[in-house]
Amino acid sequence: MTTNSWRQLLRPASWRGVPFEVVGDEVEFGRNVAIHEFVQRDKPQVEDLGRKTRKFRIDGWICAGAQNGFNPWPQRDALVAAVEQGGVGTLVHPFYGTLRGHITTMGVKQTSSELGGFISLSMDFVEAGEVEFRADVVDDTGGTVLAAADDSYEALADEFSMAFSVEDLPGFVLADAVDMVDQFLGVLAQWRRPESLAAQVAELNLASIGIYSQPLALAQQVMTIMRDVAQPQAFHEFLRPQTPNIPTRGRAAQRTNSVAFTHLVQSASLIRAAELSVDFASSSNRFAADSTVLRSTPKLITYNEMQAQRSAITQAFTAELLDLSGLQMFPNTQQLLVALRTAAVQHMTSTGEHLARTFVTTCCDGTGWNGFMPTLVLAYRHYGVLSDDVINERNEIPNPLFVPPRAAIELLHEVTE
Structure with missing residues (x-):
């Protein structure tokens, strides 16, 4: 292949506005998956994890010509500086258009002007996604x-x-x-x-x-x-x-x-x-989701x-x-x-959604051994803890050892969060 013939195959490209030319590339496409294999099953379960990151292997050139005054070295230096610059950059590709991402590696191979005066480039480009934050x-x-x-x-x-x-x-x-x-x-x-x-x-x-x-x-x-x-x-x-x-x-x-x-x-x-x-x-005494711990506030x-x-x-x-x-x-x-x-x-609306709900129940029916019930027993039956402070505080029970018969007692629901 003559010098003029391979030069005719080059296509214009740029990285962060610095021009170069592309002769070919390799790209990986596909999807990320997780393969789950199980005993006594001939076929696995394949879990789709989303599209695979696109990675480009680009072969490029910087040639001496009228566009750079037959001096490719300043153009090379500008491209090296652009590659080493931090942050997401813009790649203009002759086949895939405008892409946002990072050039992770760029190899440079230089030839003498006697062989035509060109610089060979080998680039690894990875696309970048947008950073998103949850508003809530x-x-x-x-x-x-x-x-x-x-x-x-x-x-x-x-x-x-x-x-x-x-x-x-x-x-x-x-x-x-x-x-x-x-x-x-x-x-x-x-x-x-x-x-x-x-x-x-x-x-x-x-x-x-x-x-x-x-x-x-x-x-x-x-x-x-x-x-x-x-x-x-x-x-x-x-x-x-x-x-x-x-x-x-x-x-x-x-x-x-x-x-x-x-x-x-x-x-x-x-x-x-x-x-x-x-x-x-924020200082409320909320009932924990496991129904075993009361936060002392x-x-x-x-x-x-x-x-x-x-x-x-x-x-x-x-x-x-x-x-x-x-x-x-x-x-x-x-x-x-x-x-x-x-x-x-x-x-108050958004905060209230995470607070404990309450309900009213009858403590005892007033007959036999159920005539009276200590609040400590009621706390253990409902909350699973030997602490009746919350029940006494909420219901203003004068004597925690003897809850009045058929008394309406306010209790907390077990799961609130």
Whole structure:
């Protein structure tokens, strides 16, 4: 074969945009299988595991010619650099089109210019697949709730600061503002004092008369305390006494301040309730799938209890949003509260699917030896463990040694996950 004849057989190709020419290739096609052979069976069972990875053995050339100024060496160096570059690359093949993958090996054989000036290439190419991730694995519903809560707190404080004012107003406006903060702290004292250092400092700051001339700081101190509250539902219906409806500038400001502070407390309590919903089930005492181990955690949370909490939060949010819709002072907060409500409901719904279900049964019929039954016996019969703490806690049994006859006892289903 003459030099011109074999050159006419070459076909253009490229790797990562660097051109070369192909004279031939070998490709492997097929499917991956697992062959299962069994005793006393003449034919095996063949399990199809999917298409086999396509591997190409490519024979290529870089020839000296007019396209490279009869100097193939810079083109060779560029191709070597492209092969050694990391990541998935694009191969343009004259017979199979555009392929994505990796060149794992490239052999280079060079000849002198006296023999025509060409470089022989031998490449091993392997196709690459797309990396896929399961969306549900990275779906952080709890993180979505907390992020929405932070946004809601920020918008609530900003819009409160634009509505609340005691500057250049009669003294009774400031006195009423002090009284509303005292009312808020009074409700707080009925439950417990703030435990975190930040909340304690915020409570001290509210005692300063200068805080009332800084509405944004006032709102931030209230929300710092609220984020430490474990029973936010105590503030869902926080109300101020009705302000006299007298058409003066001072009374109008007093009414505006009262409405703004009322909804500051109510909305902050709802945001706090949504925050707590993230941990509401993560510390639950769920019944293990093997029905032999009870996880010792502070409080048992079941599917039914989660549903009740979800309904309560939804109703509280809906009532507050209805009240805010008639005002002109919290437009951004309303939108963010809607988003927060949606995030909290989605989180509690997805989390609740993995919680224990309960059912009610009659402990004993009240006759003979079945007249009374210790809860420890009931726990062993149902759970297979000698621990009756969960039964006693859920049913508030006064004497665990004597369950009342025909008492309705709430128990957990054995398999919950």
